[in-house]
Amino acid sequence: MISLRADRRDVAAGARAMAPWLAGVVPFGLVIGVSAAQATVPTLAGWLTGPLIYAGSAQVATIGMLDARAAPVVVVAAALIINIRLIFYSATMARHWRGTPWWWRLVAAYLLIDPSFAVGLDGYRRLGRDRAHAYYLGGAVLLWVSWLAAIGAGATAGAGLPTWLHLEFVLPLFLIGEAVPKLANPAQRRAIFAAATVALLALSAPLQLGIALAIAVGITAGLTVRPDAPVHPPHPLQRTTEVRR
């Protein structure tokens, strides 16, 4: 049964549970907005990656590859490869959403992304199924609104900033910031070095195919590391808000 009127407290609790995630999500949205404003794609099209793709990494790849004039099919393929994890989230949530109305499943699935998955799953573990629906929706809607607002703010500010600031370099730096902490994991480290090497070697590949090739080689290289290989503990100060990908 979906009854949000009766579950206002659970909606609010879900929103409160989402609030800490926003500290990591909002700056990411701002960076995407700025990069959309600085890219050669129309700023509105860059902003629309928010409501349409609604997944930060895939949005970054889409804007970056469109800006680099990659072939359309390559851009779509790269975005979908990055978003393939959504299938796992879908599989996990399917049992909680079984028997709910179709409209609910269509809306809930649209809002499914790393932070809403984490907050929602916590709700389904702790609360009853019906209360957890409201909890999920409270967190997911707050995330969605914040995400689109952050991208919009970044796009608006980014369009008016002077070129000498070289804000086009914010995105590579952001990506470096995301990749470096993952070097502690052996499989991810191998994936990162393999992907970066292939990307550099394939810079002159036609249609920007080098990026898609680099991602594929990186994943394959990472898979060659045994799953039980030792993983270094994360840095004690390392943020854990990276699920927004």
Add this chain to the structure above:
Amino acid sequence: MNAWIVILAAGLGSYLFRLSMIILTGRITMPPYFERASGLVGPAAFAALAATGVAAACRGLDLTQAAAPLAAVAAAVIAVLRTGSSQAAILAGMPAFWITTVLLPS
């Protein structure tokens, strides 16, 4: 196909991924390596895009001119390693870029 259609297609595909198992649940099972691979997609994509972005910033520049983006990368890597915070990359990297640009002979 223009940018609008590309974004629409990527968005539609992403939504179908989100819906996929909700519709197909119980009908198919995923191999274990598929789940392992999904954890590697993000790091591989970030690395590939970052390397391409840095290379694009350095393209056509001599070593002196390329010092600004390279200094920014170095500052970003060191800052993230020292603080453990991803956001330190931008906070350290962009000032390094600007300072190096000012200090370089034009």
